[in-house]
Amino acid sequence: MDLSYGKEYEEFRQEVRGFLASNWPVEGDLSREEARSRFRERAVEAGYLARSIPRKYGGSEQPADEMRATIVREEFAGARAPGDVRGIGTMMLVPTLLEKGEEWQKEKFVPPTVRGDIIWCQGYSEPGSGSDLASLMTRGELDGDEWVINGQKIWTTGAHRADYMFCLCRTEPDAPKHAGISYLLIPMKQPGIEVSPLRQMTGGSDFNQVFLTDARTPKDWIVGKRGEGWIVSRTTLKHERNSIGAAAQSVATFTGLLQLAKSTQRNGRPAIEDPEIRQRLAALEGFVRAHEYSGYRQLTANAQGKSPGVLQTMNKLISTNIGHEVANIALDLLDDEGLLDPLADRELGRIPRGSRAWISQYMYSLGIAVAGGTANIQRNVIGERGLGLPRDAYAQKSK
């Protein structure tokens, strides 16, 4: 198996390195944000960032080439240069609009989202509707030229910072549950929207409850047709899972774990020399390598314009499993320190910063296995679509 990228791509890598050497860091008396945004403009101009986005929507419109995109990501990360603006807007909404949106919607929303000038949140989950998302109850009713929206969303990441929400609402109450949903874009800064933060065990407040009480949005701020929001939402979820399942993340956290095992002591010697720890690390490395090679398979499928199919779901599942096991071993290495509450000790300044990061990562690893569809739901998908097993009895009943 030849895992090198080949001559043509290695030449491209040199070209990217040359660009970085001349353009990053940006020279001049600029704030950090100005420097990052100036660099991004040049990188889009040169064809390195926003590659899949047409020029007229603020992208660099490059031919689809996953290998080149991967090289850009690798080289930009290596030089610590800013990559594409990351966030719910660029990773989920932009590809959805490009695939399913009206022309005016693309022109209005894609360029400022790609530049990072506007921020989005995702209004899917509700208190009674998570895995069984199609049971959602938030209502959208047409009143003249506007939709009037009433209901509640939950776990809405970044709603407190967002300018807009892409939201699933029930607009056809008499239709079967999957057919009665529409995909609306809603301005967040309006009297009908109340955002209430949820405190997490990490101490952060990344997500919120969002209460919509006669919230309003224009009639044509709907993506896809009325009642076809479920189909549009599948497009968004596909991109969400892709963004969670990247193998580079597994390799990076595992490498960090190895460093921790070298620098902490266990039974009077570096933990990496302890037989029990070595055995756990070796078993875990097997999964990390499997994920890495599955990542290459997904990359190859994308590069050949084929659908990666269930492989994408497998990569999401394995990546969250690895993230959890890495953090699990790290906490064991930290010993008693791993039991401390990262927040209480932030004030007292007792936990070294590295340990605090591992404790938070452990807590975060529990959440990320739920985001974008829980691990069990991924297993259902793999079983049904990958292995051809019979459909989940519960899902069939609730249809």
Ligand SMILES: Cc1cc2nc3c(=O)[nH]c(=O)nc-3n(C[C@H](O)[C@H](O)[C@H](O)COP(=O)(O)OP(=O)(O)OC[C@H]3O[C@@H](n4cnc5c(N)ncnc54)[C@H](O)[C@@H]3O)c2cc1C
């Ligand atoms: C970090 C994070 C960020 C999030 N961000 C957002 C966001 O920005 N916007 C948004 O809309 N939502 C967001 N969510 C919500 C997320 O999409 C839901 O939590 C998820 O879909 C699960 O829904 P639930 O919490 O209602 O759990 P439930 O669906 O009630 O599941 C509870 C348990 O039952 C299991 N289960 C349920 N159904 C089945 C089944 N059919 N077969 C087997 N097991 C089953 C699940 O696997 C899980 O273990 C976020 C969640 C997290 C953790």
